[in-house]
Amino acid sequence: MAQILIAGDEKGRGGEMARILIVDDEVDMLALLAMIITEGSIHKVTTTNNPFEVPNLIQEWAFDLLITDLKMPGMDGTELIAEVRKIDQSIPILIITEYDSAESAEDAIHKGAYDYITKPFRKEQILIAINRALKD
Numbered sequence: 001m002a003q004i005l006i007a008g009d010e011k012g013r014g015g016e017m018a019r020i021l022i023v024d025d026e027v028d029m030l031a032l033l034a035m036i037i038t039e040g041s042i043h044k045v046t047t048t049n050n051p052f053e054v055p056n057l058i059q060e061w062a063f064d065l066l067i068t069d070l071k072m073p074g075m076d077g078t079e080l081i082a083e084v085r086k087i088d089q090s091i092p093i094l095i096i097t098e099y100d101s102a103e104s105a106e107d108a109i110h111k112g113a114y115d116y117i118t119k120p121f122r123k124e125q126i127l128i129a130i131n132r133a134l135k136d
Contacts, residue, residue: 016042017042017043017044018043018044018064018065018130018134019043019044019046019061019062019063019064019065020037020043020044020045020046020063020064020065020066020067020130021045021046021047021048021054021057021058021061021063021065021066021067022034022037022045022046022047022048022066022067022068023047023048023049023050023051023054023066023067023068023069023072023080024047024049024068024069024072024096025049025051025069025072025073026049026069027049029069029096030047030048030049031047033045033047033067033096033126034047036123036126036127037126037127037130040123040127041127041130043130046061046063051068051072051074051075051079051080052074052075054066054068054080054083054084055083055084055086055087058084058087058088058091059087063088063091064091064092064134065091065092065093065094065130065133065134066084066091066092066093066094067093067094067096067130068080068081068093068094068095068096069095069096069097070095070096070097070104070108071097071098077095077097077108077113078107078108078111081093081095081108081111081112081113082111082112084112085111085112092114092133092134092136093112093113093114094113094114094115094116094117094129094130094133095108095113095115095116095117096117096118096119096121096126097116097117097118097119098118098119098120104116114133114136115129115132115133117129
């Protein structure tokens, strides 16, 4: 079930507020990413541990960025990218995974991911990647 967390106020800290959707089968990772984003930015965050919810969420809400894990049961990140691209061609997608391989990165980028970040990551890496993806 999707959860919405709201960070900061709409005036922002030097930037515009964005709506970010985070998908990961690990609830602890969802909580960590949501905390990093809500404490380090003005963005609104929606999280779900069910990748099958994403197409409906994308159609229902105007998200500015999707962050997804690469390896999830049922539907992995590259399959999710393909599903999202059927609905929204322009949303930037960040892939986060502990599986660091050139082949996985190439596949994710080929299918439409904006960037690829491996676990473990630093808080700053996530925030910088989000800012870059939202500016492009």
